[in-house]
Amino acid sequence: MTAGELTHVDETPVPPKPVTWHPEVIDGPLSTRALLRVDEALRLADAATKLTFSVYIGDLVEPVRESAENLHAELVDPDQSVLLAVSPNQRVLEIVTGSSARRRVLDRDCKLAALSMAAAFGGGDLGGGIVAGLAQLADHAGRS
């Protein structure tokens, strides 16, 4: 057998590795430091509440609320999910809770979190606002 000769061709397809590195977030709205903080806050919120928190940052088509609800509906388990949709250019923030999540994170808790997030966004701090909002929402949802 010479070097480079194939003796056995493995026909079984290799399962795709989970994608853990998304280079496109570098062009996203958050700095590296803010990305790390948001990632940590998301992980903690999910682990503490067993709900699925997700954060969308980007433009929302009008009507904004409908658009955010459509995004929320695309999640795997919308009933158990909480979506924070932030549009920095439209200066709009939407928090969408699923039907089960809604019983744990009340609408008035969402409003409170939205207020503090909007305060941070108004100061130009996107990462800080998202981290604060996630922490508040997770806090209100309580332990599962």
Added chain:
Amino acid sequence: MTRYDTVTRYDTVTRYDTVTRYDTDTKGAALSQEFVKTLLIMIGIAVAAYLVIAVLVYAGGGRRAKRYRPGRPFAFRPVWFLSAPERQSGATLAPGRELTAASGGAGRVVRPRETGGASDRW
């Protein structure tokens, strides 16, 4: 034309007045040459320092210099974060789906039973 300046000094050894002549024309030329050279070096140092700082500023600042300020246009790529996307089903794993979802999802009527939440503006 050559012009001379004379300086008279009293020499204590010989006890004579000595007269020294200075060629002012050549001396002036030498002086101005020296002056221009020094001036050029000084200006050169300042310009070089300015250029070095400017290069450092524009090379180092780069992409991360952009920052969100409310009311000003902020160009970025939309992102959608989940804490563990690999544990979600394939719906959220499809590459690019989360980036096009905001514009493409308007016509769909896939709604959970009821949603709650809050809205705010700043």
